[in-house]
Amino acid sequence: MKAPRFAYARPASLAEALALLAEYKDDARVLAGGQSLVPMMNFRVAAPKVLVDINRIAGLSGIKVAKNHLRIGALTRHVEIERSAEIARHLPLIAAAMPHIAHPAIRNRGTFGGSCALADPAAELPACALALGATFIAAGKKGERRIAAQDFFKGLYATALKAGELLVAAEFPLAKPGYVSAFGELARRHGDYAMVGVAAHGSTAGGKFSDMRVALFGVGDRPLRAPGFEKALEGQSAIDVALAKLDDDLAPRGDLHASAATKLHLAKVLAGRVLRQLLP
């Protein structure tokens, strides 16, 4: 099928894009890499009246390291993140996640902001943002506002972005000394969305877990922290007892790939594998 008819605008500045989004509100959709939006339009799952193509807006793309954080521009392509020395050095969790996102052709066009704004519950980058305590920066006609990752993902394909707002970047705190991270996912084929995934970050100084942030994806309507599991890991050097807490933390629903019970089992197996990688 082909997409329904739509108008197309290619603003040259952020101000121009925001004016268009404010004018057309829910009738407008931002076009970034188009790797999700264009198929959705062709399948007629999405039918925006106006596409606002942000690809020509200078300053929306790039990776910058500041004193206390690393900033990823919304329009930064997956491939740039995957190959970035700064990401490998400061955010190894994201570096480990990137090869799991789709395939090289999709990573050449798909963007960081597109992935986070889409908020697929089985996507890798939203879970990494949650595990790393990122802050999203949204711009609207009234200025910018900052949204913590834990408040950004609101449900299935739903975020805290309001009509007329554009995601411009996310800031990730630089890791404290002694903090480590690990990533893992289970998918039927490499490049598919995950059946279950785990992104973990925290300290293992002295061989004991502390201040762990564990985000699971593919097991709910959004990426989820596991508070009971995280608490049970505190001060421990073993994982198996804490893993039982995931029974309370998670309530996955079955889908085409696996029943709810299988998903919970896979989440526990994977969380064990990922956390074990962190121990010296």
Ligand SMILES: Cc1cc2nc3c(=O)[nH]c(=O)nc-3n(C[C@H](O)[C@H](O)[C@H](O)COP(=O)(O)OP(=O)(O)OC[C@H]3O[C@@H](n4cnc5c(N)ncnc54)[C@H](O)[C@@H]3O)c2cc1C
């Ligand atoms: C075959 C296939 C396999 C895939 N596998 C995976 C996978 O395993 N893991 C994964 O994470 N992704 C996967 N993807 C999706 C891919 O990562 C997309 O690139 C990503 O989801 C969307 O990024 P995009 O830049 O293409 O966004 P677009 O398709 O352009 O936009 C997606 C949505 O986000 C909105 N949007 C985009 N940018 C902004 C912004 N700056 N501000 C506000 N709203 C914005 C759009 O309006 C739209 O609603 C797959 C895609 C395909 C086609």
